Amino acid sequence: MSATDEYLKNNEDYARNFSGPLPLPPSRHVAVVACMDARLDVYRILGLAEGEAHVIRNAGGVVTDDEIRSLAISQRLLGTTEIILIHHTDCGMLTFTDDDFKRSIQEETGLKPQWAAEAFPDLEEDVRQSIRRIEASPFVTKHESLRGFVFDVATGKLNEVTA
C-alpha cells in the first residue's frame, strides 16, 4: 500500500467527524508564508483554526513571483491584512547552492533550470530578503502587519527576525 493510499484511509476518518462548510474568506484576515518542511505543522504551530488564515508554502518559505501572485489574490480578493513569514532552523535550503543544484540537474537531464533554486546561507537574512521583496511589490500593498520569524525545530518556538 502506498503512503497516498494510507492517507486516503485517514481522510475517511477525518470526513466522518467533519462539521459543515465554513466561509471562503479567512476569518482572521491573515496570510502565512512558510517553508514546505515536513516538521512545520503550521496550524498547530500558530494555533490556527480551520477557516482563519491562508497558508502559502514552498521550499524555503521564500517570496518569488508565485507567492506575490498568491498574496495579491489573498489581499485583493479575500481581504487579508496581516502577513506572517516563517523560515526554520535545520532548513534544507542551507545545505546547497543554486549553482551546484542546477549543475547536477543539467548533468543528469541536459537541461539547466531557468529558475533560481533560492538556496540561502543565512536564515535571518533570507527572512529579511522575503520581507523586502514584499515591500518592493506593487501588487501586495494591503497589509497592516508584515512580520518574519524563524521556527526552531528543536524547541517548537517562533523567534522574530528584527530589521
Next chain:
Amino acid sequence: MSATDEYLKNNEDYARNFSGPLPLPPSRHVAVVACMDARLDVYRILGLAEGEAHVIRNAGGVVTDDEIRSLAISQRLLGTTEIILIHHTDCGMLTFTDDDFKRSIQEETGLKPQWAAEAFPDLEEDVRQSIRRIEASPFVTKHESLRGFVFDVATGKLNEVTA
C-alpha cells in the same frame, strides 16, 4: 492585539508541549501540493504526522515554476517519491478571470502583473492541468505515484480526479 500577536501566544503553548527535533527528510517520502485556502488543514485532512511529508501550497494549488522548483528540491535533495495534488470545492480561483483581476490591479496601480493569476473555471480540469504540467517537467521525474484530488469543503472528503 493583532491576530499575529495572538498566534504568537498560541505558539508559546505549542512550544511548551513540543517534543524534540525530527529528521529533515520527509519520513513517508511524500510531497503534497494544495490550495492555500484557510479551510484546508492539510495535516488533519490526510492524517499527516509531523516529519512525514512536504506541504507546498499556493492560490489554487496550481503548478507553476515555483512548485516545480519546490518539487525538484523535494525529490532530488530530500528523497520524496509520491505527489498528492489537492484542489477543493468553493475555491476562490473559480470566482474571477485572469483578465479581470489583472485589469483591476492595473487600474489601481498603473502596473499590469507580468504573471498569470492562474484562475480556472473547472476544478477537475485544473487538477488534470497540474498533473500534466508535472508530467511535462524535465526536473520533476523521481515519483512513483502522482495523483490528484478535489477536497469537498462541505463533507471533508477527498475525491480522486481520474484521467
